Amino acid sequence: MMELTRKGEYAIRGIVYLAGKPIDKVCLLSDIAAAVDVPPTFLAKIFQQFSKMGLVKSFRGTGGGFMLGRAPENITLLEVVEAVEGPIIPNRCVVTPSDCGRSDFCNVHPVWKRVQGGVRGVLEGVTLKELSAGK
């Protein structure tokens, strides 16, 4: 359970690749896709989402492509993951307590809150700079 989807995996690969390039270098989607081994059409969708969130900047037309929207040390893995997968929600009761009907009596609720906080904490503590750093 709790598994990242392909989309999320691809998203990370793609943006980490970008983070490893000079900040103002414009990269072709097709090049990124080839480099990180992701279907180009799928990666296109992912980068569109990134673009809307400001995580990357896009340029259309000849000479167009993508570059990172901010310095890699200012982009956390949490942002990247949530950009394409949506918020970290271990159980729906975390977002709408009314969902399980008996929220007032549910002792499990706070546990999911802790899980959520834990996961978010870990992902928030990692930046693209660290992830793109060579060994």
Place this chain on the structure above:
Amino acid sequence: MMELTRKGEYAIRGIVYLAGKPIDKVCLLSDIAAAVDVPPTFLAKIFQQFSKMGLVKSFRGTGGGFMLGRAPENITLLEVVEAVEGPIIPNRCVVTPSDCGRSDFCNVHPVWKRVQGGVRGVLEGVTLKELSAGK
């Protein structure tokens, strides 16, 4: 992302209900299902899994039903969740590093390991006894 499935949610509801009963009380599946508002046929599948893992004991025939397999303070939420959802795996690379092909160069891998450890730690620290305790 990282969302518990209905199956997992139902599983927790069902076994927490059992944990709130006297340890040797045999409960009918149909009663449990009605009490926690879960489709009986679905809950049946879930309890079959519990039974195989020893989390509950089952009795067939007249007067049959289910009871908790162990004292509620000795069953953790982690066990319950993993019994029906499988292991906590934030990303497949955590289980088979070869999967992403370039495991040796992947800085993300240890992050997922930490997420996995964090989630497991939280769930492992909670027992059915605590979950079934009234307010």
Place this chain on the structure above:
DNA sequence: CACTAAAAAGACTTTTTCTATCTTTTTAGG
């Protein structure tokens, strides 16, 4: 023994989500 109650097991259906592709449109440069 025959009957009934209850869980176990397996097959099956429906719905939803994921994964991926294709086509058309918009934007920009040469």
Place this chain on the structure above:
DNA sequence: CCTAAAAAGATAGAAAAAGTCTTTTTAGTG
């Protein structure tokens, strides 16, 4: 105006989740 590239939208196939139904096994009871 032509070409390059991303944006947007529609669609399709595959897989997983959610749920149901039927048959079988097990056990108690009159």
